[in-house]
Amino acid sequence: PARSATPWSMSDAAMPAEKKHADSSSASVVQSLNDTIMDVWFSFRTGSRASDQCLYFMNNGASDDSPEGTLTPRDALPEQTPGTVRVVVISDTHGRHASIGRLPDCDMMVHCGDILMSSRLWSSPGKMDKYRAFNSWLGGPACAHIPHRVVIGGNHDAELEAIGAEAASDLLSNGTYLANAATTIEVGEGQGRKRVRVFGSPSSHGTSGNRGFQSPLVSEAAKDAIAAMHAADQSAGREKPDAEVLVTHARSPRIREAYGDVVLAAHLWGHAHDAYGVKSGMSGSVEVCASIMDRRYRPVNAPIVIDIALD
Numbered sequence: 001p002a003r004s005a006t007p008w009s010m011s012d013a014a015m016p017a018e019k020k021h022a023d024s025s026s027a028s029v030v031q032s033l034n035d036t037i038m039d040v041w042f043s044f045r046t047g048s049r050a051s052d053q054c055l056y057f058m059n060n061g062a063s064d065d066s067p068e069g070t071l072t073p074r075d076a077l078p079e080q081t082p083g084t085v086r087v088v089v090i091s092d093t094h095g096r097h098a099s100i101g102r103l104p105d106c107d108m109m110v111h112c113g114d115i116l117m118s119s120r121l122w123s124s125p126g127k128m129d130k131y132r133a134f135n136s137w138l139g140g141p142a143c144a145h146i147p148h149r150v151v152i153g154g155n156h157d158a159e160l161e162a163i164g165a166e167a168a169s170d171l172l173s174n175g176t177y178l179a180n181a182a183t184t185i186e187v188g189e190g191q192g193r194k195r196v197r198v199f200g201s202p203s204s205h206g207t208s209g210n211r212g213f214q215s216p217l218v219s220e221a222a223k224d225a226i227a228a229m230h231a232a233d234q235s236a237g238r239e240k241p242d243a244e245v246l247v248t249h250a251r252s253p254r255i256r257e258a259y260g261d262v263v264l265a266a267h268l269w270g271h272a273h274d275a276y277g278v279k280s281g282m283s284g285s286v287e288v289c290a291s292i293m294d295r296r297y298r299p300v301n302a303p304i305v306i307d308i309a310l311d
Helices: 007-046 124-138 158-163 164-171 216-236 253-257
Strands: 053-058 070-075 084-090 108-111 148-150 181-187 195-203 241-249 266-268 277-280 288-290 302-308
Touching: 053 277, 108 158, 108 195, 124 158, 124 164, 148 195, 158 164, 164 181, 181 216, 195 216, 216 253, 241 253, 288 302
Parallel strands: 053 302, 084 108, 108 148, 195 241, 241 266, 266 288
Antiparallel strands: 053 070, 084 302, 181 195, 277 288
16 A cells, blocks of 8 residues: 655655755765865974065076076075166966965065965865965965966966866956956056066966876967967057066977067966076076975075066
8 A cells, every 4th residue: 555645755755955055065075084184284384484584586587597696585685786677587386375474565476386385185175275375375464466467377286277267367356367368567667667478377387297288289378368468469560568477387498489589578487396496598598497395395496576677
């Protein structure tokens, strides 16, 4: 005979939803525990840095392809010369941005990617929390005094690729997020006002398990965007900027080639932890690898400060 409906049958029907909620809550607890363990482990593994120094370089237009720059206390930097743009460059902070301290006064700060330690070892909610914490840092005492703050992604930042440039810009709202795109900043006053155009691409390459933005399509899109940018300048008869700056996650010579005869004032990148430093490169442009991490993922490298002559 058919079983009659009872309050118990109603309770049975509700059980799957209740079980689903319980399973979801258990998964969240496990994710949170895993994220906490990862935080503690990597904090212990990487340590922190307490130095108040930076690596300072003034571009003199030389081209000797040799490492340069002087380690200088941040409160003892030379006074900025009129007709220059001062840029603070950091990269590969891998979740340790808070250990850097207050960045020096400048016209623009550039972060060349790898905001996170890993795109694989933390939960999705945990990783998004870390991006929000990084955004708070961008808008907090360490950076808020800097009028222009430019950020790109790196291969450890796969979530930024997954959510797309518009959502990533919203997530990192205290900076200007660039993904194969450009922004122009103005420095100076009155007739001495200068325009600096910054193109940023998260492109990189390598064998890491963190593979964000490493498709060859990313670098090809960057080259196409640079070519289109210069073609639009020419067709519209726009005045050229006073300086062009290229920001990539890895060094990316092929993207640089897209500039053709256009002289770059600076090429800024990270990714290669063992290539940290600054030098005068091709045609007198400044070349900077600004990873704060060494090869063992210790945040021992100082922020790099460069003064670029615009006259």
